[in-house]
Amino acid sequence: MTYHRVLTRPRPQxxxxxxxxxxxxxxxxxxxxxxxxxxLTLYHSFRRFNLLNPERQGFVGxxxxxxxxxxxxxxxAILNTLVLVGSVLLITVAVGLLLAVLFYxxxxxxxxxxxxxxxxxxxxxxxxxxxxxxxLMHPVYGLFAWIAEGLGQRxxxxxxxxxxxxxxxxxxxQWIPFxxxxxxxxxxxxSKEQLEAAKIxxxxxxQEFRYIIVPHLAQTLSVVVMLExxxxxxxxxxxxxxxxxxxxxxxTTLPYLIYLKAFGEYRIGVAAAGAVFAVILANIVAIFVLRxxxxxxxxxRT
Amino acid sequence: MRFWQVLLACTGLLLSTALAQxxxxxxxxxxxxxxxxxxxxxxxxxxxxxxxxxWVVLPENELRQKVTTDIATNAGSYxxxxxxxxxxxxxxxxxWLVEMSGLPASYDLEDVLKPVRAGLSYxxxxxALPFYxxxxxxxxxxxLFAAKGFTVPAxxxxxxxxxxxRQLHNPSGGVYGICLRGLPGWGENMAFITTLVNTYGxxxxxxxxxxxxxxxxxxxxxxxxxxxxxxxxxxxxxxNGFTENLTLMSEGKCAMWIDATVAAGYLANPKTSKVADKIxxxxxxxxxxxxxxxxxxxxxxxIPKSSKKVEAAKTFIAWATSKxxxxxxxxxxxxxxxxxxxxYSTYNNPNYQRAAPFAKVVLDSINTADPTKPTLKPVPYxxxxxxxxxxxxxxxxxxxxxxxxxxxxxxxxxxxxAQVQAAVEKLMKxxxxxx
Numbered sequence: 118m119t120y121h122r123v124l125t126r127p128r129p130q131x132x133x134x135x136x137x138x139x140x141x142x143x144x145x146x147x148x149x150x151x152x153x154x155x156x157l158t159l160y161h162s163f164r165r166f167n168l169l170n171p172e173r174q175g176f177v178g179x180x181x182x183x184x185x186x187x188x189x190x191x192x193x194a195i196l197n198t199l200v201l202v203g204s205v206l207l208i209t210v211a212v213g214l215l216l217a218v219l220f221y222x223x224x225x226x227x228x229x230x231x232x233x234x235x236x237x238x239x240x241x242x243x244x245x246x247x248x249x250x251x252x253l254m255h256p257v258y259g260l261f262a263w264i265a266e267g268l269g270q271r272x273x274x275x276x277x278x279x280x281x282x283x284x285x286x287x288x289x290x291q292w293i294p295f296x297x298x299x300x301x302x303x304x305x306x307x308s309k310e311q312l313e314a315a316k317i318x319x320x321x322x323x324q325e326f327r328y329i330i331v332p333h334l335a336q337t338l339s340v341v342v343m344l345e346x347x348x349x350x351x352x353x354x355x356x357x358x359x360x361x362x363x364x365x366x367x368x369t370t371l372p373y374l375i376y377l378k379a380f381g382e383y384r385i386g387v388a389a390a391g392a393v394f395a396v397i398l399a400n401i402v403a404i405f406v407l408r409x410x411x412x413x414x415x416x417x418r419t
Numbered sequence: 420m421r422f423w424q425v426l427l428a429c430t431g432l433l434l435s436t437a438l439a440q441x442x443x444x445x446x447x448x449x450x451x452x453x454x455x456x457x458x459x460x461x462x463x464x465x466x467x468x469x470x471x472x473x474w475v476v477l478p479e480n481e482l483r484q485k486v487t488t489d490i491a492t493n494a495g496s497y498x499x500x501x502x503x504x505x506x507x508x509x510x511x512x513x514x515w516l517v518e519m520s521g522l523p524a525s526y527d528l529e530d531v532l533k534p535v536r537a538g539l540s541y542x543x544x545x546x547a548l549p550f551y552x553x554x555x556x557x558x559x560x561x562x563l564f565a566a567k568g569f570t571v572p573a574x575x576x577x578x579x580x581x582x583x584x585r586q587l588h589n590p591s592g593g594v595y596g597i598c599l600r601g602l603p604g605w606g607e608n609m610a611f612i613t614t615l616v617n618t619y620g621x622x623x624x625x626x627x628x629x630x631x632x633x634x635x636x637x638x639x640x641x642x643x644x645x646x647x648x649x650x651x652x653x654x655x656x657x658x659n660g661f662t663e664n665l666t667l668m669s670e671g672k673c674a675m676w677i678d679a680t681v682a683a684g685y686l687a688n689p690k691t692s693k694v695a696d697k698i699x700x701x702x703x704x705x706x707x708x709x710x711x712x713x714x715x716x717x718x719x720x721x722i723p724k725s726s727k728k729v730e731a732a733k734t735f736i737a738w739a740t741s742k743x744x745x746x747x748x749x750x751x752x753x754x755x756x757x758x759x760x761x762x763y764s765t766y767n768n769p770n771y772q773r774a775a776p777f778a779k780v781v782l783d784s785i786n787t788a789d790p791t792k793p794t795l796k797p798v799p800y801x802x803x804x805x806x807x808x809x810x811x812x813x814x815x816x817x818x819x820x821x822x823x824x825x826x827x828x829x830x831x832x833x834x835x836x837a838q839v840q841a842a843v844e845k846l847m848k849x850x851x852x853x854x
Contacts (some may be wrong), residue, residue: 166492169509169809173851184849190842256654277657277827361480363603364657365824365835380484382813382846383491 155396161389168383181390182277190366191374191391195398201285202349202402206342208289213296213341216332220297221304238294242354249287250276250359280360280367287355292348296341303337304330343406350399371395440733444473445499446489449662451685452551452758453501456739462747463738466545479660480604483812486840488758490515495725498732502547503540503606504717505805506791511546512610517722517729517734519545530762535717538790544753547719548740552760553681554703554784555614555804556777561699563587563594563674570819571699573780577618577706580675581643584651587674594653596651598673599644602660603823605815610714610804611677613815613824614641614703614830617711622794623806629854632818632840636707641836645826658821667766677703679716680784683777684756700777702784708795714804715788717760814843 254275262272362369379388588596621636669692689695703713752776825835
């Protein structure tokens with residue numbers, strides 16, 4: 118019955134040995150590209166290497182790690198990193214959620230408004246930081262100072278008195294559009310019939326929001342939180358261009374500390390050890406968040 | 420076939436012009452004198468048709484980082500580096516710089532100020548040629564001082580200066596008592612603060628390299644500094660470096676300013692300063708000792724060993740630091756803007772003496788700033804406003820950051836100094852200075 122076999126749909130191609138070897142070069146490139154910097158970092162973290170004093174090089178075991186763990190500045194940096202990430206997450210998710218619900222409605226000029234709301238995400242972080250620092254927050258020449266003086270108040274020196282809050286402001290401003298876009302996409306998958314049914318049952322706007330929209334978004338919110346956490350743990354440009362980690366240690370986060378060790382003190386070994394700690398921190402946070410998402414993914418299945 | 424012939428011909432043409440022309444890349448700081456040098460580059464390229472100059476201009480902190488990283492990793496991105504009296508001896512010692520020998524007799528090396536030449540040498544060998552040199556001095560508003568009946572002697576004291584700042588502070592009238600550097604950085608706020616500590620009798624390290632940051636002299640000096648900038652200074656002081664204070668002073672917003680002598684030309688020039696005719700000049704104030712009360716610094720041009728265009732780079736450096744260049748600036752930009760502090764001939768030039776009422780104070784200050792005797796008590800290091808060890812960049816910047824924290828009110832004076840003393844001790848132990 119040969120022609121019966123011809124008429125049936127062909128089986129999907131299994132991964133034959135030829136395809137495996139064809140993938141080889143691409144996989145090799147990926148391994149080299151992503152792992153070589155990490156391996157080198159690991160290598161340097163076990164050596165003493167000061168760029169300015171190249172004669173005093175050598176293998177020192179865990180000395181660099183110990184130096185960081187006994188340094189109070191290191192622990193302040195970890196705390197600052199967690200504060201920054203946590204605050205920005207809270208603000209971006211909350212405001213992003215509200216904005217997404219807003220843009221879910223139809224109103225005149227929605228397309229233009231959406232473009233404007235999305236634009237902060239595409240400003241380069243250094244440019245954004247400089248504009249915030251010199252044009253908005255500057256206590257003599259800035260817009261906020263001008264407003265404060267107009268209201269009869271003394272202008273606040275934002276970057277000196279509220280440095281971490283200022284950085285959180287700058288970073289949130291940039292990342293709210295990101296959260297908003299992702300949540301908006303999640304909202305699109307909400308069926309209008311469910312909302313109509315709720316309206317018929319007599320639910321007001323707040324009850325709609327609380328009992329239908331937010332639970333539906335549980336999965337999307339988890340994805341937003343996970344993606345943002347990964348990026349926010351490496352925030353550097355805003356701090357570098359505005360407060361330079363200060364005043365004192367107020368805005369020194371772990372990435373900024375690594376930068377200081379590498380390009381301020383030229384101690385490559387200690388900086389590499391700091392980078393290893395940053396990877397460990399990121400992994401801990403990721404496991405935490407993934408567990409939360411896992412729970413939500415299971416819980417979302419009705 | 421015709422397309423390929425045209426392509427080949429074009430490539431050949433480009434290649435031949437490229438080979439005939441050398442492009443040197445210079446990294447420099449965005450101070451007014453360097454911007455002038457950049458503006459006058461066409462004159463150099465006219466006189467030397469085979470050499471083109473490519474400029475990388477950066478603020479001081481960023482320039483230092485880029486240049487240090489480049490030379491320490493032998494990256495070779497630059498042919499001419501702008502470095503100072505801190506880097507030149509250290510990098511000369513490491514063998515990273517080309518020695519400045521074989522200069523033509525017409526360059527007249529003896530005409531270059533001796534203390535400046537000494538500051539740029541290691542073991543008698545010169546490793547950079549000075550573009551300009553400076554000390555620090557007091558600028559004040561003659562009109563505001565006269566209105567209150569204050570006279571400023573040639574060598575004022577800090578007691579007088581504090582009193583003047585208190586009396587002249589008038590923020591509602593748009594004038595702040597005293598403008599001082601607050602931007603963290605070993606070459607920014609710490610340059611001034613180190614001279615303040617020196618003149619109050621303090622020092623960075625004792626003879627055994629133990630940090631002295633919690634000594635009574637340090638507490639007194641830093642306490643005085645914090646009081647001056649928070650009570651009698653402009654707002655946002657922790658964001659103000661040399662450039663920002665220059666802007667404030669030239670706009671008439673400060674009654675007093677203690678900073679680099681190189682600003683004098685800018686402040687006294689009506690083209691760049693709103694208060695050009697109202698500026699008075701005096702030596703930087705002293706307290707317990709005159710040692711180290713004003714600094715010695717020179718921005719100089721050097722060639723890294725990694726450069727492949729040493730001859731072209733040397734030609735450029737010799738041009739930019741020559742008598743002829745100074746004449747050129749005098750003619751085209753005005754003698755008040757001539758690069759100061761490098762040559763005796765500049766100060767003997769009647770054109771310069773006429774245009775620059777500050778010349779005598781500047782020359783005096785440079786001649787009396789001795790990096791080998793910067794403090795009241797003996798020290799194991801050289802350098803007036805810095806400590807000539809490679810680790811100082813990190814130490815100075817960290818201490819500067821903490822002092823900015825004290826100014827911003829984030830930590831108390833004693834707490835901040837104790838923290839930074841511990842940090843510096845740790846660093847010195849790990850660097851092997853203290854056992």
